[in-house]
Amino acid sequence: MLIIKDVSKSYNKGAVKAVDGLNLHVRNGEIFGFLGPNGAGKTTTIKMIVGLLNQDSGSITIKGFDNRKQSLEAKKRIGYVPDNPDIYDKLTGLEYLNFMADVYEVPLKERRERIDYYLDIFDLKKAATDIIKSYSHGMKQKIVLTGALVHDPELWILDEPLVGLDPKSAHILKDLMRKHCDKGNSVFFSTHVLEVAERLCDRIGIINRGKLIAIGMVDELKKGENAETLENIFLELTEK
Amino acid sequence: MKMLLRLIRTELRVAFGISVIKYRFTKERKKLWEPILTLLGALIGIGSMMILFSIFAISSFYIFKKSGQPVETLLAVSFLASQFFLLFFGIFHILSAFYFSKDMDFLISLPVKPYQVMGSKFVTIIVNEYIMSIPMVLPSVVVYGIGMGEGIMYWLKALISILLVPVIPLAISSLIVIVLMRFVNIKKSKDLIVVVASFLSMAIGIGVNFYVQKMMNGGMEDYYDMGQIQDWVIKNVGSKFPPSIWVTYGLSKPGMEGWGYFLLFVLISVLLFTFLLWVGNRVFYKGILSGNERSGKKRLASFETASDKYIKVSSPLTALFWKEWKLLLRTPVFMINGLSGMIIMPVMTLISILGQSQESIGNFIKVAREPRNDIYVSLVGFGLMVLAASLNMVSSTAVSREGYTFWISKMIPVSPRKQIISKLLHGMAISTMGILVIGAFVVGLIGVSVLKLLVLIFLSSLASMTIAILDLIIDIFRPKLDWTNPHEAVKTNLNGLFGIIVSMGYMFFMTVFASAMVLFRMPQTVIFLGIFIFEVVVLLPCIIVLFKVAENRYKNIEI
Numbered sequence: 095m096l097i098i099k100d101v102s103k104s105y106n107k108g109a110v111k112a113v114d115g116l117n118l119h120v121r122n123g124e125i126f127g128f129l130g131p132n133g134a135g136k137t138t139t140i141k142m143i144v145g146l147l148n149q150d151s152g153s154i155t156i157k158g159f160d161n162r163k164q165s166l167e168a169k170k171r172i173g174y175v176p177d178n179p180d181i182y183d184k185l186t187g188l189e190y191l192n193f194m195a196d197v198y199e200v201p202l203k204e205r206r207e208r209i210d211y212y213l214d215i216f217d218l219k220k221a222a223t224d225i226i227k228s229y230s231h232g233m234k235q236k237i238v239l240t241g242a243l244v245h246d247p248e249l250w251i252l253d254e255p256l257v258g259l260d261p262k263s264a265h266i267l268k269d270l271m272r273k274h275c276d277k278g279n280s281v282f283f284s285t286h287v288l289e290v291a292e293r294l295c296d297r298i299g300i301i302n303r304g305k306l307i308a309i310g311m312v313d314e315l316k317k318g319e320n321a322e323t324l325e326n327i328f329l330e331l332t333e334k
Numbered sequence: 335m336k337m338l339l340r341l342i343r344t345e346l347r348v349a350f351g352i353s354v355i356k357y358r359f360t361k362e363r364k365k366l367w368e369p370i371l372t373l374l375g376a377l378i379g380i381g382s383m384m385i386l387f388s389i390f391a392i393s394s395f396y397i398f399k400k401s402g403q404p405v406e407t408l409l410a411v412s413f414l415a416s417q418f419f420l421l422f423f424g425i426f427h428i429l430s431a432f433y434f435s436k437d438m439d440f441l442i443s444l445p446v447k448p449y450q451v452m453g454s455k456f457v458t459i460i461v462n463e464y465i466m467s468i469p470m471v472l473p474s475v476v477v478y479g480i481g482m483g484e485g486i487m488y489w490l491k492a493l494i495s496i497l498l499v500p501v502i503p504l505a506i507s508s509l510i511v512i513v514l515m516r517f518v519n520i521k522k523s524k525d526l527i528v529v530v531a532s533f534l535s536m537a538i539g540i541g542v543n544f545y546v547q548k549m550m551n552g553g554m555e556d557y558y559d560m561g562q563i564q565d566w567v568i569k570n571v572g573s574k575f576p577p578s579i580w581v582t583y584g585l586s587k588p589g590m591e592g593w594g595y596f597l598l599f600v601l602i603s604v605l606l607f608t609f610l611l612w613v614g615n616r617v618f619y620k621g622i623l624s625g626n627e628r629s630g631k632k633r634l635a636s637f638e639t640a641s642d643k644y645i646k647v648s649s650p651l652t653a654l655f656w657k658e659w660k661l662l663l664r665t666p667v668f669m670i671n672g673l674s675g676m677i678i679m680p681v682m683t684l685i686s687i688l689g690q691s692q693e694s695i696g697n698f699i700k701v702a703r704e705p706r707n708d709i710y711v712s713l714v715g716f717g718l719m720v721l722a723a724s725l726n727m728v729s730s731t732a733v734s735r736e737g738y739t740f741w742i743s744k745m746i747p748v749s750p751r752k753q754i755i756s757k758l759l760h761g762m763a764i765s766t767m768g769i770l771v772i773g774a775f776v777v778g779l780i781g782v783s784v785l786k787l788l789v790l791i792f793l794s795s796l797a798s799m800t801i802a803i804l805d806l807i808i809d810i811f812r813p814k815l816d817w818t819n820p821h822e823a824v825k826t827n828l829n830g831l832f833g834i835i836v837s838m839g840y841m842f843f844m845t846v847f848a849s850a851m852v853l854f855r856m857p858q859t860v861i862f863l864g865i866f867i868f869e870v871v872v873l874l875p876c877i878i879v880l881f882k883v884a885e886n887r888y889k890n891i892e893i
Contacts (some may be wrong), residue, residue: 147892169747180738184664188644196653197746219637
């Protein structure tokens with residue numbers, strides 16, 4: 095589904111290596127958790143996958159489409175939720191969703207069904223006709239999520255998707271992620287909540303100072319010394 | 335006091351991007367050209383204003399000298415004009431800095447006093463307003479000082495006066511605003527307030543223009559009358575706003591009398607600023623917090639009814655085009671900047687016509703309708719149409735206005751070419767409104783034929799397309815995306831200024847070309863055809879460059 099090959103990204107003329115020779119393969123049907131301390135390179139990686147940042151070297155392919163050379167084809171297959179829900183706050187929720195459905199060219203029947211479904215499960219129907227500016231952080235997060243899923247993308251790229259969500263919405267999202275992957279699609283998401291990663295992810299990758307320092311199933315990673323919990327693994331690997 | 339100074343330092347850093355420039359200078363030299371270009375643009379803008387006001391100052395000085403009028407009138411007019419300007423237009427900056435900037439929520443939570451927050455914002459506005467006030471005042475002060483052979487004390491007092499010029503008018507505006515905001519639910523009425531304030535300022539500007547026009551036509555035939563008018567302005571307007579008179583006398587009167595006026599001006603400035611901080615400490619936060627309370631606004635409609643209305647299929651281009659419209663019309667600062675050109679330009683034209691006497695209007699129409707003047711009238715009408723079309727910052731801020739939401743434009747599977755076309759169409763739609771308004775004037779006054787009007791509209795639409803493309807190229811090349819307040823995206827965005835400079839350049843070359851054809855006495859049809867060819871020759875490469883730049887920039891702007 096997603097192949098990241100030797101991807102590097104640096105800032106300040108190479109002085110700061112944000113991502114350093116990253117190699118990753120997210121398979122069909124899996125939830126991949128991307129962990130790392132603050133400033134480790136998680137958001138930079140995600141932004142490179144979705145095309146907001148350009149990698150200095152290496153390649154990223156989504157469903158076989160190179161995200162630089164065949165960017166439009168690659169974008170059609172992604173649903174992206176950023177860590178900060180900055181969207182058109184002068185549009186109403188419904189206008190925003192219809193706009194997203196238009197730019198992703200979603201047929202009328204499907205868009206009606208999906209918008210109705212997501213707004214219903216996220217309890218946003220009542221606020222759908224209000225302008226987004228009046229929404230709380232969590233509501234914005236949910237409307238961005240709905241906008242990202244309205245074209246039913248194969249790959250979900252979610253940057254800290256659970257931040258700001260109430261427990262019920264967080265539960266619904268986790269459920270949606272699982273169901274999405276059960277259909278053979280994939281989810282790539284970053285999180286700081288290790289318990290969530292441990293319970294939800296099929297595989298996880300840990301990044302520190304731009305380098306991928308561990309990758310595998312949680313059980314595999316637990317085989318190391320003092321590695322009874324994911325927290326132990328995380329602390330041990332990132333504090334080296 | 336220490337805290338106030340710290341806050342002022344931080345506010346100035348944020349407002350003028352000092353930290354960004356420092357960062358670029360030390361760590362990201364590759365992008366250093368951006369602030370340098372910005373600075374250069376600002377210098378060109380300020381420089382041209384300075385030249386304009388210097389010409390006014392020098393000519394007025396000699397006029398007063400020659401006619402035996404008091405020369406200090408020059409100082410009074412400059413101080414009065416700049417303080418009035420600040421009094422009315424400063425309200426915008428105060429409203430947006432005090433109440434609509436996003437950092438207020440964060441600042442309120444800090445353990446600092448309301449007066450410290452307000453004081454830091456106030457000082458930042460003052461520094462910002464120097465960009466307008468110094469070019470208005472400095473030339474007169476320098477011309478007067480040199481002309482009268484003033485000594486060192488004059489220059490010292492002049493320096494302090496120039497620095498203090500914005501304090502009194504902005505303090506008065508601030509007091510009005512913070513007291514008003516204490517009783518108005520700003521979040522609820524925010525958009526309305528901005529629109530009302532904008533149109534009020536526009537009305538005042540137009541009113542002053544009308545008044546001056548009327549007065550000028552009331553017999554300003556020679557230098558002496560001009561002196562009288564200015565004398566009248568000082569006595570009548572100045573008496574209602576005495577600080578300009580104090581500062582004028584402070585600089586021009588000799589000995590103790592001069593020092594007395596000067597100290598009065600300084601003292602009142604300091605007292606008013608202190609009073610503002612005192613009032614601010616009591617009501618400033620209350621005004622902001624009352625606006626944060628949620629209002630029980632009625633929902634527009636039920637989901638079911640709304641979903642039938644809003645969930646419809648459009649092409650990506652159409653969706654992008656309407657999104658541009660909605661965001662422009664629903665953001666007051668954007669709307670005013672986008673549409674005011676269309677209002678101001680025709681109204682100003684109308685005022686300059688109405689400002690004339692009945693007789694001269696009649697003569698003008700008679701001369702304009704003479705067949706031998708047909709081509710001149712058509713070309714002037716065409717010029718006005720193009721000018722009206724270029725008097726908006728819609729295209730030159732089209733990308734900048736997206737701000738932090740630009741990630742959506744980068745994310746969606748719509749080609750940069752299509753996205754930029756939607757912005758071009760939007761910019762042109764607004765320009766076309768300007769063209770049609772002027773077109774209506776031309777028809778109403780001169781009565782040109784429908785066919786000729788259509789030709790003029792067609793030609794000016796082509797020109798406005800080129801101007802919109804040039805504006806878009808400028809904005810996509812260096813968009814200002816990191817703004818927290820919509821005001822910054824248009825008002826403090828130099829792309830608007832660059833856009834005007836480039837548009838003027840384009841119009842200049844077109845005027846030269848058209849004038850040459852007229853001078854060579856070419857037939858009217860050939861002149862129109864020539865203009866058409868000129869427009870197409872410029873337009874085609876511009877389109878190619880726009881698409882190339884858009885493809886490149888949409889890929890390479892990193893957010």
